Amino acid sequence: MKTLLRTALASTLLVLASPALAGLAYVSNEKDNSISVIDTESLEVVETIPVGKRPRGILLSQDHTKLYICASDDDTVQILDLETHEIIDTLPSGEDPEQFALHPNDRWLFIANEDDAIVTVVDVPTKEVLAQIDVGIEPEGMAVSPDGRWAVNTSETTSMLHWIDTEDFTIKKNMVVGQRPRHVEFSDDGKVAWASAEIGGTVHVIDVEALEEIATLDFAIRGVNQDKVQPVGVALTSDGRYAFVALGPANHVAVVDAQTLEVLDYLLVGRRVWQLAFNEDESLLFTTNGISGDVSVIDVEQLAVTRSIEVGRYPWGVVVTP
Amino acid sequence: MSNHAKRLALALICWLALPGAATALDVRIGYVQWVPDAGPVLSNVTPEPEDAGLRGAELAIDDNNASGRFLDQHYVLESHMAESEEQAHAAFERMLESGIELFVLRVPAETLLAMADTAAERALLFNAGAKEDTLRTGDCRANMLHTQTSFAMLTDALAQWLNLRRWQQAFLITGPTDDDRAWADAFRRSAARFGVELVADKTWTFDADLRRTASRELPLFTQASDYDVVVVADTRGDFGEYVPFNTWLPRPVVGTQGMMPVAWHRVVESWGAAQLQNRFRELAGRDMNGDDYAAWAGVRSVGTAVTELGVAEHGTLRDAILSEDFQLAAFKGRRLGYRPWNGQLRQPITLVHPQGLVITAPIEGFLHPVTDLDSLGYDAAESDCRIHP
Numbered sequence: 001m002k003t004l005l006r007t008a009l010a011s012t013l014l015v016l017a018s019p020a021l022a023g024l025a026y027v028s029n030e031k032d033n034s035i036s037v038i039d040t041e042s043l044e045v046v047e048t049i050p051v052g053k054r055p056r057g058i059l060l061s062q063d064h065t066k067l068y069i070c071a072s073d074d075d076t077v078q079i080l081d082l083e084t085h086e087i088i089d090t091l092p093s094g095e096d097p098e099q100f101a102l103h104p105n106d107r108w109l110f111i112a113n114e115d116d117a118i119v120t121v122v123d124v125p126t127k128e129v130l131a132q133i134d135v136g137i138e139p140e141g142m143a144v145s146p147d148g149r150w151a152v153n154t155s156e157t158t159s160m161l162h163w164i165d166t167e168d169f170t171i172k173k174n175m176v177v178g179q180r181p182r183h184v185e186f187s188d189d190g191k192v193a194w195a196s197a198e199i200g201g202t203v204h205v206i207d208v209e210a211l212e213e214i215a216t217l218d219f220a221i222r223g224v225n226q227d228k229v230q231p232v233g234v235a236l237t238s239d240g241r242y243a244f245v246a247l248g249p250a251n252h253v254a255v256v257d258a259q260t261l262e263v264l265d266y267l268l269v270g271r272r273v274w275q276l277a278f279n280e281d282e283s284l285l286f287t288t289n290g291i292s293g294d295v296s297v298i299d300v301e302q303l304a305v306t307r308s309i310e311v312g313r314y315p316w317g318v319v320v321t322p
Numbered sequence: 323m324s325n326h327a328k329r330l331a332l333a334l335i336c337w338l339a340l341p342g343a344a345t346a347l348d349v350r351i352g353y354v355q356w357v358p359d360a361g362p363v364l365s366n367v368t369p370e371p372e373d374a375g376l377r378g379a380e381l382a383i384d385d386n387n388a389s390g391r392f393l394d395q396h397y398v399l400e401s402h403m404a405e406s407e408e409q410a411h412a413a414f415e416r417m418l419e420s421g422i423e424l425f426v427l428r429v430p431a432e433t434l435l436a437m438a439d440t441a442a443e444r445a446l447l448f449n450a451g452a453k454e455d456t457l458r459t460g461d462c463r464a465n466m467l468h469t470q471t472s473f474a475m476l477t478d479a480l481a482q483w484l485n486l487r488r489w490q491q492a493f494l495i496t497g498p499t500d501d502d503r504a505w506a507d508a509f510r511r512s513a514a515r516f517g518v519e520l521v522a523d524k525t526w527t528f529d530a531d532l533r534r535t536a537s538r539e540l541p542l543f544t545q546a547s548d549y550d551v552v553v554v555a556d557t558r559g560d561f562g563e564y565v566p567f568n569t570w571l572p573r574p575v576v577g578t579q580g581m582m583p584v585a586w587h588r589v590v591e592s593w594g595a596a597q598l599q600n601r602f603r604e605l606a607g608r609d610m611n612g613d614d615y616a617a618w619a620g621v622r623s624v625g626t627a628v629t630e631l632g633v634a635e636h637g638t639l640r641d642a643i644l645s646e647d648f649q650l651a652a653f654k655g656r657r658l659g660y661r662p663w664n665g666q667l668r669q670p671i672t673l674v675h676p677q678g679l680v681i682t683a684p685i686e687g688f689l690h691p692v693t694d695l696d697s698l699g700y701d702a703a704e705s706d707c708r709i710h711p
Contacts, residue, residue, distance in 0.1 A: 096600075115600050117388060137388040138597050156594060157651065158389035159629065174392040176629065179651040180594075199651040225694065227656035249655065 023279050024082075025286050025320045026067055027295055028055035029312025035069070035080070036295075036311035038286070040279045040320060043297060043307050049085050052078050057099035057142075058317040062106045067319070070097040070111070077111065077122070082321065092129055094120035099183075101142040101151065103166065110151045110164075112139035119153050119162075121169060131169035135162045143184035143193070145208060154181035154195060161195055161204075163211065173211050178202040183275075185234040187258070194243060196231035203231050203245055205261060217245075217256065221266045224250045235276035235285060237300070244285055244298070246273040253287060253296075255303055267305050269296035280322040288315035346394045349386075349634040351621055352417040353379045353401040354437075355428040356410035357451075360499070360558040364536060368559075370611075375428035375450055376401055377606040378614030381598075382621030384605070389629055397625065407433055411440075418444060423636040426450050426469075426620035428613060431457055438463040446636040448620030450613065454504055458664045459700050462707035465636075467643065467665035469619040471612070473508035475699035476583040479671035479683035480553075480576060481512035482697070486685050489550035489574075493522045495543070495565065497556040505578060506555040516688075521549045526561055536561055540568035553577045580675065583683070586615035587674045593655040619658075619667060623650055644710040655682070661696070664707035668695040 022041030029036060033055065037047040052071025055078075059068050067080040070093070077091040077100070094113035097120075101110050108130065111120045117137050121130040136158025144151045144166070151164040159181060163173040178200020185194045186208070193206045203217040219229045230248035236258060237243075243256040252266040253273060270289025273296070277286050285298040289308075295315060297307040355375050371377075379399055386397040400417060404410035410429055414437050417425070423444060427434055428451035435457075438447055442465070449457065449468040458472050484490060492513065496506040513520055524543070544552060544565075552569050554577035556562030562579030574580065588599060588609035598618075602610040610618075627639045627648065642648060644665065649657040654670045661668060673680040684694040696702075 096597075114597055136392065137385050137601075138594065155388075156597075157385055158392070159651070160389065160392060162392075171392075176393075179626075179649045179657060199649055199657045201657070227693070227695075230656075 023320055023322050025277065025279070025295070025318055026058060027286075027288055027311050027315045028058045028069060028317045030054055030056055030290070030314040030316040032312030032314070034312050035067070036315070037085075038295065038309055038311070040284065040286075043309055045309060045311060047085065048312065049080065051080065051087065052076060056316045057097070058319055059100060059102055060319050060321060062102070062104075064321045068100065068102070068109065070100060072096050072098055072114070077109070091122050091124065091127055092120075093122065094118060094129075094132065098140055099142045101144045103144050103151070104146065104148040108166070110142050110144060110153070112142045112153055114138050114140060117155070119151070119164065121151075133162075133164055133169055133171065135171070136160050141181060141183040141195070143186055145186050145193070146188065146190040150208070152184045152193065152195075154184060156180045156182065156198075159197070159200075161206075175206070175211070175213070177204045177213075178216075182232045183234055185236055187236055187240065188238045189240075194234045194236065194245075196234055196245060198230040198232055198248060201226065201229045201231065203234065203243075203256075215261050217261060217263065219245070219247060219250075219254050219263060219266075221247070221250055221252055224252070232273075233275040233287075235278060237278070237282055239282075242300070244276055246276050246287060248272055248274065249291075251289075253285075253298065265303055267298060267303065269298070269305055270294045270308055275317050277318040277320050279320045286318050286320065288318050290314045290316065346396060347628070347632065347634055349390075349395060349397045349424070349624065349628055350422045351379070351383070351397065351399050351624060352414070352422040352425040353399055353427070353617065353621075354404060354410050354414050354417070354425065355402070355451075356404040356407060356430070356433060357428065358407075358430060363558055363560040365559055365561070365563040370559075371606075371608055373403075373606070374611055374613040375617040376403065377602070377608075378450075378610065378616065378618035379426050379621050381602050381605050381614075382618040382625065384601075385618075385622060386625030386628075389625065393629065393632075395628060395632075397621075399621070404429075411436065415440065424624050424634070424639070426617050428470075428617060431461075434466070435461060435463070438466045441465055443637075446640045448623065450616035450620050453501075455508060455700060458666050459705045459707065462664050462705075462709050464709045465640070466709075467620075467623075467640075467660055467667070469623065469667045470616040471585045471669065471671065472666065472699050473505050474511060475666075475669075475671055476585075477505070477509040477512040478515065478698045479583040479673060479685075480509070481516035481518050482683050482685045482688050483673055483681055484518050484551060484576075485516045486681075486687075490518050491521045491548065491550045492518050493544060493546055493549040493552045493569075493573075494520050494524070495552065495554050495556075496523075496525050497558070497560055497562070498525070498527060499558060501557040502555045505557055509553060509555060509577070522546045526556070536564040537568050540564060541570045544568075544570040546570070549573060551576055552580075554579050581673055581680055582675070583671050583673050585612035585669065585671065586610055587612070587672060587679075589674050589677065589679045590653075590672055591679075593653050595653040598653045619650065619652055619669075622652065623648075623660075623667075626650055641710075656695075661702070662710040663702045664700070664705050665709055666699060668693065668698075670695065671698055 136155025178197025
């Protein structure tokens with residue numbers, strides 16, 4: 001089935017004279033106002049698409065036909081058609097959208113408005129703003145639980161996780177975590193959430209059922225000043241084996257055993273590593289490295305960095321299509 | 323108690339402080355500002371904003387309240403902009419009498435010391451004004467912390483960069499005020515520390531020939547066989563703006579003009595700073611400067627500690643803020659804490675020119691056994707202060 005689909009996709013792309021056959025990684029370049037497209041097989045940049053100002057958070061629609069882009073300095077969310085690579089629409093987003101998350105119903109987009117200290121909920125098909133929820137200062141990370149019950153927002157300056165009930169769009173719980181929380185990632189089964197705290201240097205593992213913290217992870221890399229260990233992006237393998245944590249200016253990605261919560265290794269990548277995304281079969285992990293302007297490719301089986309790919313200036317977010 | 327256990331305990335305290343679980347907590351912070359008139363200056367193209375400092379404190383109160391409303395903590399700033407030293411003291415004492423025990427002060431060093439002695443064990447003070455190194459090396463007070471950078475922190479950052487660039491032959495010009503001399507003294511120490519040689523060390527008096535303009539006078543004033551860089555110590559911005567492009571030799575100008583070491587500047591944008599700058603501009607209608615940043619950092623230090631502890635008693639906050647575990651998230655790319663011996667906030671220093679950022683110190687390669695942030699300013703062994711074990 002997959003092969004069939006791929007063939008179908010390939011022929012469509014051929015018509016469009018695109019060289020891509022394998023999956024594609026999309027990388028937002030914050031200071032180049034563009035999206036770099038990487039062929040996940042050849043590991044080369046095959047296209048660079050101009051988009052709105054200061055693109056940061058990006059995510060895919062569930063059918064992988066559209067890419068949503070937070071164009072922060074344009075105060076809008078743009079929709080990129082992944083077949084034509086053209087911006088086909090924009091969504092009302094509130095001011096300075098930074099990160100967002102899509103509800104499993106494929107309709108509700110939860111957007112963190114960094115400058116306004118609110119989370120905006122937009123119904124994508126109707127473009128209607130369903131709710132604006134007051135949160136702490138500098139809302140940043142957004143995640144929706146796989147069952148759709150919770151939307152979690154991190155507020156950086158307030159150092160909290162705000163648990164928003166998606167039934168009535170109100171905050172049901174505020175959890176104080178380490179300084180400057182950046183990102184939340186749910187496990188595939190939705191039982192555990194991982195939240196990174198950039199300045200605190202910690203990752204907080206949370207039991208979603210009880211809404212309680214199970215563990216706090218610390219990181220220490222030989223030869224790297226502890227102040228530079230600043231966790232941001234988190235990626236979890238769907239088999240529950242590994243958690244990868246991007247450590248920012250420490251220029252390393254931590255490999256954590258997701259069961260024992262033990263740090264297994266630190267992998268050297270490019271400078272100021274922020275966000276992470278797997279390819280479809282999770283054999284490769286792509287990291288965006290802001291200062292060095294490249295993407296590192298990690299071989300998940302070998303736990304080794306195999307490649308770095310030059311993209312635009314200040315790559316921020318990354319997603320991969322099958 | 324291990325760090326982990328402490329963190330768990332803190333988390334537990336925070337949990338208990340959630341709405342419904344605890345009573346409301348009111349935190350009052352006093353802000354007093356008194357800036358003596360610096361006298362007439364030649365260049366007044368970009369005057370210093372008169373509310374520098376105050377606006378930073380106001381922004382930090384907003385930031386504190388944004389967290390506070392989830393924890394039922396309410397922060398209030400009581401501020402006074404004094405016209406004289408007497409007024410400043412009167413306002414400070416009035417606030418003390420009214421029960422305020424947390425203060426952020428932008429006043430000269432002598433006024434600050436008098437206030438610290440008046441407050442004694444009744445309050446915790448944050449110095450967001452005075453840069454004098456003497457306040458960090460000898461004239462310390464147990465109830466006084468510094469969010470303002472010291473002259474030595476600024477000049478050490480500059481000297482590290484001169485060393486990095488191998489611009490190690492410097493021509494120093496010092497202005498006539500006490501602050502100019504304090505800046506120059508700090509630079510001389512930094513020069514010796516980081517291998518910069520002073521090929522000339524002259525005082526600017528502008529009494530050579532008053533028929534000439536500064537721009538005619540400066541080329542003659544800066545005559546020397548050779549130097550890599552001209553360093554200006556002109557803290558109030560009197561003549562310094564006329565030094566760039568008017569030097570005898572075609573050399574860059576650094577110091578209080580030209581390329582400057584600063585705690586904060588509008589060109590700083592990394593590490594989330596762009597958001598802080600936006601919030602500040604919205605509040606104040608102007609760009610945020612180093613004095614605003616110092617006041618902001620003081621009020622935010624209180625907010626951060628109160629969020630963690632759930633109490634606002636000044637002695638408890640002081641111990642928490644001076645402890646090794648304290649972390650202030652302050653948009654400088656790393657967690658900031660206080661030097662236990664003299665209460666100085668450790669922080670990176672940015673080197674900027676009016677339109678751009680050059681580099682942020684500490685510069686990689688300048689090592690320190692504890693933290694490279696302590697390569698900026700007076701280290702424990704160079705200071706007689708011991709305000710915290």
